Amino acid sequence: MASPDSSGNRIQNGLRLAVIVPTLNERDNVQTMIAALDSALDGIAWEAVFVDDNSSDGTPELVESIARTRANIRLIRRIGRKGLSAAVIEGFLATVAPVVAVVDADMQHDESKLAEMLRRVEQGGAELVIGTRYAETGGTGDWSQSRERISRFAGWVADRVMPQKLSDPMSGFFMIRRDVFVEIAPNLSALGFKILLDIVLSSARPLTVSEVPYEFRQRHAGESKLDSAVALEFVIQILDRICGRWIPPRLILFGIVGALGLVVHLLVLRTSMGLGFTFGQGQSAAVAIAILFNYVLNNLITYRDIRHKTAGAWFKGLLGFYLVCAAGAVANVGVGVLVFAAEPRWWLAGIAGVIVGSLWNYCASTLLVWRKK
Ligand SMILES: Nc1nc2c(ncn2[C@@H]2O[C@H](COP(=O)(O)OP(=O)(O)OP(=O)(O)O)[C@@H](O)[C@H]2O)c(=O)[nH]1
Ligand SMILES: [Mg+2]
Structure with a gap:
């Protein structure tokens, strides 16, 4: 992976994938997540970029201590800033890997699908591969009926403004070619929680999409950051899409x-x-x-x-x-x-x-x- 050359510079030896892990107070999930990535991405040159918004529970300190001994574990520590989408964007832009993915730190996303997702990008010609809960064998695990209903309703609303059909536009688990992302990046609103929605809505053309079903798992440790503000940010994101060009x-x-x-x-x-x-x-x-x-x-x-x-x-x-x-x-x-x-x-x-x-x-x-x- 990354090794020092004679001048001390790091050489990125065939780095193929960067996994961005946004964190806000997720200390007890960090080691589990890294171990899971180690086993899921065995044989692939990958790195993980944790993007932490100055968690107070010791998350950045723990990632830092691991990053000191492992070249493929990195940390971006943001201070005075918040927002899941903005954190993910920062992570995507901080790597030179040709393909980037985002995975929640709490183990709800199925990292074992990453290798298949990468294959679809590298060999299958996909620009964007989305982990979906709402197709074939996908599922929302032990979600309450009301949460699933809200998620499906939000997906339906998103579908009305989407330029292309996706089975799970609200998914937080996806992979994208970095050059495609960099092209779209200047148009992103960077608002809210739903970065996938932002990417698809901001792209000047329909992307070549592939979908990989997965079963949403239970949060491993720590607490949810999902609150009513997230729903509000979603409404703002949709309003911005429909009429943001004319009316803020x-x-x-x-x-x-x-x-x-x-x-x-x-x-x-x-x-x-x-x-x-x-x-x-x-x-x-x-x-x-x-x-x-x-x-x-x-x-x-x-x-x-x-x-x-x-x-x-x-x-x-x-x-x-x-x-x-x-x-x-x-x-x-x-x-x-x-x-x-x-x-x-x-x-x-x-x-x-x-x-x-x-x-x-x-x-x-x-x-x-x-x-x-
Ligand atoms: N850097 C950063 N990460 C965030 C922020 N908000 C949430 N996260 C992380 O984003 C991921 C998703 O947040 P969750 O709270 O798990 O949201 P969720 O999965 O929709 O909700 P649950 O099902 O209740 O877990 C987690 O890894 C969080 O730590 C933020 O403002 N900044
Ligand atoms: Mg979660």
Whole structure:
């Protein structure tokens, strides 16, 4: 594999495959994974690149100690960054192997299929080989019915926007020719958890795909990193695909949250009037509560990646959001009045005011309330 030449340089002797293993607190899986790769890839010149996002459980230290004694085990340690897709991309770009694969660290993917997958690339002409749970002998192991249903539903949604048919577009277990990946890399969104989806959606042409069925196994050790944020990132990824060229996905989420805010507004107004308050009082309460509702939801969903977490930042953000929305209301009324003066149709002027006010709220929130560091 890699051996030093007379000048001390490493010579990559016929390296054929790099296996990227993204890790976030997976210490107790590292040795099992390496042993499994050793036996699955016996006779093949391979290397593993662990891409760790500064796990706190000792994962990077363990990989480092193994990498000191083995040339084909490597570590990329990322600090201040997160995200499965981004980690995998970094791993793919950090190797000179002609073929790259990604395997979860928790042993859920079947590494014994890697040799067959490599054969399909090297001899079968495949550019992309996907481990699939939803074809022939593949399976989702002991997944609960609800998780399998969610996964299949997400696959169905993905299928609507996919340029080519795949039995398991949500798979996290696949292999690709590195030159093909490098060609696509500049177009990737690098968002979220679903890197395969990103690759297929970002490719300028359909790829030559081969599928290898495998049975999804139980997590060996450690805890799942899958949470509701992953589902949200998936929605953003799909929105980005459908309309990202014209409208940023964040603006769409902002708009959806705003529409829900309108419902809250009307409910509060109706309740207040029912309780005997005047319209002015009810409307004031509705505005205050709807803005609070929008702030909470935008912080949880629209700006989740840069959300305010500490109490101090949260309240400061809320105050900023009230101010932004107050200015938005002024812009809304001002534009409405102007349009009505030029074209006295109430609904046209009303809509024009709402559009300008909402766009202002979105732009000012993005620039002032949830500023990217
Ligand atoms: N570097 C890096 N790795 C990550 C990140 N999030 C998840 N991972 C790794 O990506 C792989 C997949 O994550 P899992 O938590 O197993 O997700 P999953 O397989 O969809 O969910 P489970 O079935 O519950 O295990 C694991 O090896 C994780 O350690 C991340 O932000 N950065
Ligand atoms: Mg897993």
